[in-house]
Amino acid sequence: MNSTQRPQAGSADPADPLLRQLSDAIELARAAAEEDADEQEIGAHVGVQLEEGGAVTHHFAAHRPGYRGWHWAVTVAAAGVDEDVTVSEVVLLPGPDALVAPDWVPWQERVQAGDLGVGDLMPTAPDDPRLVPAYLESDDPAVEETALELGLGRVRVMSRPARLEAAQRWKSGEFGPRSDMARGAPGQCGTCGFYLPVDGSLRAAFGVCGNEIAPADGHLVHIEYGCGAHSEAEVEQVSPVLVADLIYDDNALLDIEVVELDEPAPAAPAE
Template structure:
């Protein structure tokens, strides 16, 4: 029996179980000839979710395991440049019946992918972090930002020429408005006078007709 008190901390190399030597890695699987020739079956399986015009040329076939292969086809789908359709086929030993295991799309080497995700702490500015930390702590975010040197931006003072021009423009607008108001009052007064004259003329005509009778 082995000595259980033996110190194994200084032992070099891997320690293997006592029931046998370590297993050697399995050999690389070979491409099954029957499955490799089933290109038409793989392409027809892809037509369950893609149009025939969207499936491009056959790119190749890869052995995933014994009697398990994956066919790859180029993608012609708009917005999926560089992507590939795939169909995984399998068969049992000494059987000619082929089973479609899986179909789908995967990005190729030249596929357009979304940019890598960046954590919020790396995306947020220092000012934003200070503001949210103050809110989480129940403090006034404005005071926290001011204490950190993020006060309200100073407004630039307008040049002296613009400051002098502003009152002049304002006075000009007021004078224009006054002229428009005076013009409206004159027009209103004239209309009232014409209405009064028309009414008085009508009364004279009616009195003259009565006197003739």
């Protein structure tokens, strides 16, 4: 029986005396379940299921905290109609609506970008599809040259699909054209004097920022990325002191009442 299959009441063949005997052993099955759990954790009898080999499994609702939708499964069997019924197994199984743990994923498949810390190792599988043997043509001369450089001796280089995936990842990242910084920049990296293009097939779209005051200094950037430290950024400044373009007239904003005052009488001459 599938572990998440819903038990069906009366599924055993009542015409078979042995199966009928096993199907009627509800109290024996309940007592066996109570030996593995508290009595209050064993709920109502919810079904019986015929197993291979002539055994029968009784199902009881599970009232154990944290196991909503689970059921106790007690398998009983007998050598014959005249033999005593015995308990073969008592287990707690999830039902179709039970909350269960997610499928297990190998650790090497769970590691994400940024998870590795100082001292952590993440070996690359021999059949990693992102890498191809260095002696094969990778359709990128700059990549192939790295395998032939004296003293480098690369055994594998990045395959074309891997490079395309990396390019898409970089384009969608922090230093891509859709970032907040790029949308508010006065110009793009492709027109900046600090932009250092990479070599190879990625040269048309990516480079490294060499501006020490830029947020992307030393990082790979997309050619359409930009920031406020663009080499050709200009700020109009007619005076050494920046002044606001808008000047507000206080008289226009305030309701001022002008009152004429009588001129004071001239002071009497001193005697």
